[in-house]
Amino acid sequence: MAEAVSFGVLVLNQISKAGLERLPAGRYLTGKDIAEPDAILVRSADLHGREIPASVQAVARAGAGTNNIPVPALSARGVPVFNAPGGNANAVKELVLAGMLMAARRLGQAQRFVDTLDAAGGDLEKVVEEGKKAFAGFELCHQTLGVIGLGKVGALVADAAIKLGMHVTGYDPDITVEAAWSLPSQVQRATSVEDVLKHCLFVTLHVPLVPATRHLVGAKNLPLMQADGVLLNFSREGVVDDAAVLAALDAKQLGHYVCDFPNATILRHPGVIALPHLGASTREAEDNCAVMVADQLRDYLEHGNIRNA
Numbered sequence: 001m002a003e004a005v006s007f008g009v010l011v012l013n014q015i016s017k018a019g020l021e022r023l024p025a026g027r028y029l030t031g032k033d034i035a036e037p038d039a040i041l042v043r044s045a046d047l048h049g050r051e052i053p054a055s056v057q058a059v060a061r062a063g064a065g066t067n068n069i070p071v072p073a074l075s076a077r078g079v080p081v082f083n084a085p086g087g088n089a090n091a092v093k094e095l096v097l098a099g100m101l102m103a104a105r106r107l108g109q110a111q112r113f114v115d116t117l118d119a120a121g122g123d124l125e126k127v128v129e130e131g132k133k134a135f136a137g138f139e140l141c142h143q144t145l146g147v148i149g150l151g152k153v154g155a156l157v158a159d160a161a162i163k164l165g166m167h168v169t170g171y172d173p174d175i176t177v178e179a180a181w182s183l184p185s186q187v188q189r190a191t192s193v194e195d196v197l198k199h200c201l202f203v204t205l206h207v208p209l210v211p212a213t214r215h216l217v218g219a220k221n222l223p224l225m226q227a228d229g230v231l232l233n234f235s236r237e238g239v240v241d242d243a244a245v246l247a248a249l250d251a252k253q254l255g256h257y258v259c260d261f262p263n264a265t266i267l268r269h270p271g272v273i274a275l276p277h278l279g280a281s282t283r284e285a286e287d288n289c290a291v292m293v294a295d296q297l298r299d300y301l302e303h304g305n306i307r308n309a
């Protein structure tokens, strides 16, 4: 005889099957229409301002950040919030590398150029000839990269960039001793955000959005960057002041801004490469994050254990 369902988990986004399978049918009911859930599982759904039923004992986010969860209000109710730190770090690292290459090799513009001529039945030899002239780029090897935030993603980006032959400088006032020890020895240490902006051609941000990091890069320090510098933001939107980015691009104080947010204010600027928050969107990262949080939920609901992976 099948075991009776004991826990209802309200699932508000598409969550990988690998994760949902950790909450076995029979013991768990998962879905988007559960009236009195024991737990809520989300990816991007914003829970701020949304009524969270009194039955909820835990909330889980299948991702690293918890900006879409009212953590203090839930903590005050004694409801733990689980997340998946590091579960998508490799996926984000790979997209940061792609972002650097998109800017350095002008891949977005080159692709649009090919599409236009192809659609017009263009002469392929001419496309190649003109493309080579118009889109000559530069190599990452031997360039300088500044990594602001040396947590799980920042450390992976630093390591990959060193392997590509880049000179890497890191800055993180809150780095843990353990994280500092695990960084590659080639990573130079900067003393401030400004120090990084001044000395590195590429600068990538890997910090959470908290009051201290809102507009960490903005009008006060963006002009320190090199005229052909590339600023990459695959962390959170408010970490960079978009208006200041537009001003810096227009004033030729910055070459490119690569971000993982399709923000209407900036996205039509030719110096901006904006992606639709794809950092964590790989099969592997989605599975990892969903499995990590489903296991934590299960451990909490069934045994009362609180752990964050």
Ligand code: MLT
Binding pocket: 043, 044, 062, 063, 064, 065, 066, 088, 277, 279, 280, 281
């Ligand atoms: C994260 O915080 O790890 C990402 O926002 C995850 C996602 O894209 O869902």
